[in-house]
Amino acid sequence: MVQCAQLVGGAGVEHRQSVVGGARPPGGGTGSGHGAQTTGSVVGMDDLEVVVVTALDRPEVEAITALVDRTTGEDGHGALSEHKRMELHHAAPPLGDGGADDHRFAAFLARRDAGGLVGYAHVSPGPEPDHHAMEIVVDPVDPGGPAVADTLLDTSMAWVRANGGGRLRLWVTRASDGDDRRAAARHFIIERNLIQMRCPLPLPAATRETSAATIETRPFRPGLDEEAWLATNNRAFASHPEQGHWQLATLLEREKEPWFDPGGFRLLDADGRLAGSCWTKVHARTEPPMGEIYVISVDPDFHGRGWGRALTQAGLDWLAGRGLTVGMLYVDGDNRAATHLYRSMGFVDHHVDRAYLTDLGQD
Numbered sequence: 085m086v087q088c089a090q091l092v093g094g095a096g097v098e099h100r101q102s103v104v105g106g107a108r109p110p111g112g113g114t115g116s117g118h119g120a121q122t123t124g125s126v127v128g129m130d131d132l133e134v135v136v137v138t139a140l141d142r143p144e145v146e147a148i149t150a151l152v153d154r155t156t157g158e159d160g161h162g163a164l165s166e167h168k169r170m171e172l173h174h175a176a177p178p179l180g181d182g183g184a185d186d187h188r189f190a191a192f193l194a195r196r197d198a199g200g201l202v203g204y205a206h207v208s209p210g211p212e213p214d215h216h217a218m219e220i221v222v223d224p225v226d227p228g229g230p231a232v233a234d235t236l237l238d239t240s241m242a243w244v245r246a247n248g249g250g251r252l253r254l255w256v257t258r259a260s261d262g263d264d265r266r267a268a269a270r271h272f273i274i275e276r277n278l279i280q281m282r283c284p285l286p287l288p289a290a291t292r293e294t295s296a297a298t299i300e301t302r303p304f305r306p307g308l309d310e311e312a313w314l315a316t317n318n319r320a321f322a323s324h325p326e327q328g329h330w331q332l333a334t335l336l337e338r339e340k341e342p343w344f345d346p347g348g349f350r351l352l353d354a355d356g357r358l359a360g361s362c363w364t365k366v367h368a369r370t371e372p373p374m375g376e377i378y379v380i381s382v383d384p385d386f387h388g389r390g391w392g393r394a395l396t397q398a399g400l401d402w403l404a405g406r407g408l409t410v411g412m413l414y415v416d417g418d419n420r421a422a423t424h425l426y427r428s429m430g431f432v433d434h435h436v437d438r439a440y441l442t443d444l445g446q447d
């Protein structure tokens with residue numbers, strides 16, 4: 085849905101703004117939704133047009149989804165994170181209603197010669213106040229890919245500055261030296277390295293024998309376990325920028341996903357309450373098919389008893405029982421407890437996704 089259109093700058097860049105899920109731009113800015121808010125020069129190629137859209141119609145969502153799919157390898161790892169894919173998904177139906185308020189984002193569509201989409205940037209609020217988080221998708225076969233990424237990044241930075249400023253976090257999947265250079269040239273620092281690790285399944289007997297604890301897990305019960313799981317998860321991940329702020333709506337959304345299986349969401353009770361959990365996710369259509377440790381945590385009251393190791397094993401056993409031969413997970417490079425645990429169980433690093441951070445100041 086387009087509420088306002090305006091051409092700005094001299095680089096063939098159109099800023100067309102409306103609002104997804106509410107009458108304000110991501111980050112809670114006070115803008116009226118007019119392109120005149122957007123300032124800053126754009127480094128663009130003559131035939132490249134970038135359109136800033138804060139409400140998407142169905143053909144736009146479909147074009148973005150197709151672009152993201154083109155970047156997605158056989159292992160299912162694409163340039164847009166699960167969270168931002170879900171924002172896209174929820175922004176589409178019901179069209180015209182603009183989607184839910186907690187799925188607000190700005191979409192930057194890059195087209196060459198007014199043709200098909202060659203790049204996309206997605207900017208959404210948070211998770212911390214005064215933060216924006218962005219990801220860039222570039223058509224893998226476009227010969228000007230790096231310049232498309234430059235233009236999308238510069239356009240997004242200008243848009244964030246014009247909409248209240250604050251800090252901007254850029255997530256890049258399978259970060260390369262070129263990504264490091266692009267970010268450094270714009271005064272981003274490397275903030276986080278998210279390592280994808282993989283291990284063969286089933287776990288060998290020697291690994292199983294190092295398990296420090298014998299535990300009994302049970303499946304998650306939809307409609308009953310949400311509150312306890314949210315409390316335990318958010319306590320365990322209290323210092324984590326994303327995982328420590330799960331809300332009921334987020335969890336219920338995941339429960340509606342086609343891959344959700346309460347049987348693979350293993351819970352551990354102790355002392356009459358939830359002590360920890362290991363939530364798995366099966367990627368049946370990737371090559372190779374993979375079983376992911378999706379979210380795992382032990383309540384801080386119970387750390388150091390060997391339950392984290394035992395829950396990891398319970399999750400991997402569940403996945404192996406579904407016939408999967410590759411275990412996979414994502415872990416922050418500086419999470420010493422978790423990286424130690426996973427490497428000791430046979431996980432090895434596969435690739436690194438990287439978060440870059442810069443401060444674009446305040447209005």
Ligand SMILES: CC(C)(COP(=O)(O)OP(=O)(O)OC[C@H]1O[C@@H](n2cnc3c(N)ncnc32)[C@H](O)[C@@H]1OP(=O)(O)O)[C@@H](O)C(=O)NCCC(=O)NCCS
Nearest residue numbers: 320380381382387388389390391392393415420421422424
């Ligand atoms: C990671 C986590 C699940 C581990 O749970 P736990 O019950 O405390 O772990 P365990 O007692 O089973 O210990 C597992 C191993 O980690 C090691 N470990 C635990 N804390 C550690 C730390 N701070 N630094 C280094 N190693 C640590 C233990 O020594 C043990 O290794 P060992 O058997 O070789 O001695 C728990 O710390 C947690 O919930 N953290 C917050 C959520 C999180 O980070 N989840 C993982 C995201 S990928």
